[in-house]
Amino acid sequence: MSERQYAGYAAVDGNSRSRQFPEPPPQARSEFQRDRDRIIHSTAFRRLEYKTQVFVNHEGDLFRTRLTHSIEVAQIARSTARALHLNDDLAEAIALAHDLGHTPFGHAGQEALDDCMKDHGGFEHNLQSLRTVDLLEERYGAFDGLNLMYETREGILKHCAPAKARLLGELGRRFLDDRRPSLEAQLTNLADEIAYNNHDVDDGLRSGLIDETALEGVSLYARHAAAARTEFPAITSRRLVHETVRRMIGALVGDLLDESTRRIRAAGVASLDDVRAAPALIGFSPAMQAENRELKVFLRENLYRHYQVLRMTNKARRIIGELFAAFTADPRLLPPQYQAMAQADGRDALLGDSRARAVADYIAGMTDRYAMKEHRRLFGVGEID
Template sequence: MSVGMAAPRSVYACDPDRSRGRLFEEPPSRTRSPFRRDCDRVIHSTAFRRLKHKTQVFVFHEGDHYRTRLTHTLEVAQIARALARQLGLDEDLTETLALAHDLGHPPFGHAGERALDACLRDHGGFDHNAQTLRVVTSLEHRYPDFDGLNLTWESLEGIVKHNGPLTLRDGTPTGRYSDHGIPLGIADYINAYDLELWSFASLEAQVAAIADDIAYDAHDIDDGLRAGLFTVDDLKVMPLTAQMIADIDAHYPGLDDVRRGAELVRELISHLIGAVFLEAQRRLQAAMPKSAEEVRHHGEVLVAFPAAVAQAETEIKAFLKLRMYRHPRVMRVMGDAERILFDLFARYQNSPADLPAEWLPPAGGNRETETERARRIGNFIAGMTDRFAITEHQRLFDSTPDLR
């Protein structure tokens, strides 16, 4: 089958007609599948709209042409849908997971996540996947019968487990959670709704996860070139991009650097998608899963880069870390951004009246614990856009860093 053609629905795809349902039972939609309904709910959520003014790498006012969390998310969704179509998976569930994957990110990108994690260190820390789960299960207040979006089990599973199992079968935390345990928001939620943290997620979730990697690699190169942090020729230090640049130069001699960079990004996306498709086909043919359940219990990821491409992708990430994420200009801005969130967290702790009324504890209720108060403040800050965080800091402090 050609990589560009849609495959018929596979036996190992998630079937919306066999969904495990929702925590709060609802009548089915007359016009939409359960997964399409999930996707629409994500798109119409407040948290999704806020992604427009949340940092990817560059703070929103550094330029209109850099990625934000929203544009990054849309690009992940496009790549994920392309792979899902080729593999015969459920495109609606895949799109839901791609669109929802960054809903829990705080302002100022990974700098904001580091700051909130430090602020909440004694209260369970901060994990953006756990925060995404919190957003879609409790922090969105749009429906009269429940908090959150009441997504299907399959969507919640994919949000939590798209990077793989969080525990062993006996409940022991594994992987990145081995040292500090399961994040608070996830650990609390599974007591009410078991997401089977020990199993792998669906292929739709695995596709959304690898689409995130592809989008990061390609589009951060694009933004780094636009920002002047490195040049197209600097990317020749890596064999994969060096060969692509050589091919572009041979085919388009004398092409200007802007178009060289754009062509490189297109070639890289196509190459990575094609590599993932072929590797997933190979693994699926070897594993021969007969259902989505067999995918979950297979014991290893089935959507992945082949070994040589995985090495090349690791080299791209290392290049971006050195030349972009750790660039002195970016580090200075992100350091100032962390200071803004540290200041806001401390201010709200010391002066709770500075919080909006809807973020104050209910009057006359039980006295909240120190951890409950810290988590409430953390939820408020995590939901901020870059712009709102800066405005709040200007309102509450005499001097605010200029994030440029």
């Protein structure tokens, strides 16, 4: 798609704030297609295959991982961006990169690592995703990281505390000046929410941790399950779940398109600068927002706090905490590249103590199974390999 076919307020090569390190323009692809390709070929992206979404990877082959989740987010973001005449290549790149900095063991791992880092600058996976693409990936001779376009990096950084935003220069400015990112970034943030809510319903039902009868009390699910039963009276349970979830996703995306189109027209934006100065323009209608919130509350109470999930997260917290304590006490236990990072003098102005940050970088980059393997190596009785 050429730039002429994008809406005037889309983020495209011509109005981008470009890369940190200048490079010759790509051939036969756009700058944002180049970003997408670099993300797909990165080490951090491959590791997402073995990082938890809700269920630890080894608990079942059919449950979603961070990798399959990221691909599903990218599909929703790309299709929705195209319908709104936005830059679907940028939306796809943001979606594929948004979880690159996530720890093993899902949100439990993130919370455990943040607790370990509370005296060292804290840990937040959006900042870690940015750190991954800006610094930790080692693929190019001319620069650290992937040298992504400004708008891709902006979309990865969904949240940022003011104290840290001040240290991020131009990238952090919007958090201080109450300005918005591109519409592609706003859209991908909600595509992420659509994907994980609805696919957690699917995985929760597949695992047996969510009771389908209880889920019938959630209006968004109940309405679309009833419609599926009416259209297909003999439908079986697995087909019913899939049919219902896909209808829920379709309803959320349809509402998002309608409401966002209304907001964009009402705001009268004509350029990317107009978008940055306007209120958030991508969103759900009030009625759909209320239904989506009801679903999120249900999942929190019935899936994320299910005793079997909490048992797993408790183990995950212990593994993360014990690894962090061992590596910070003796950085010689780290692989050589992280030893060098841990021995750097002083503190990073943005991210705190260099030793603790190097340990956090190492742990955050682990897959679930590698974290468990490292824990066994350090603490397993009788294991010396």
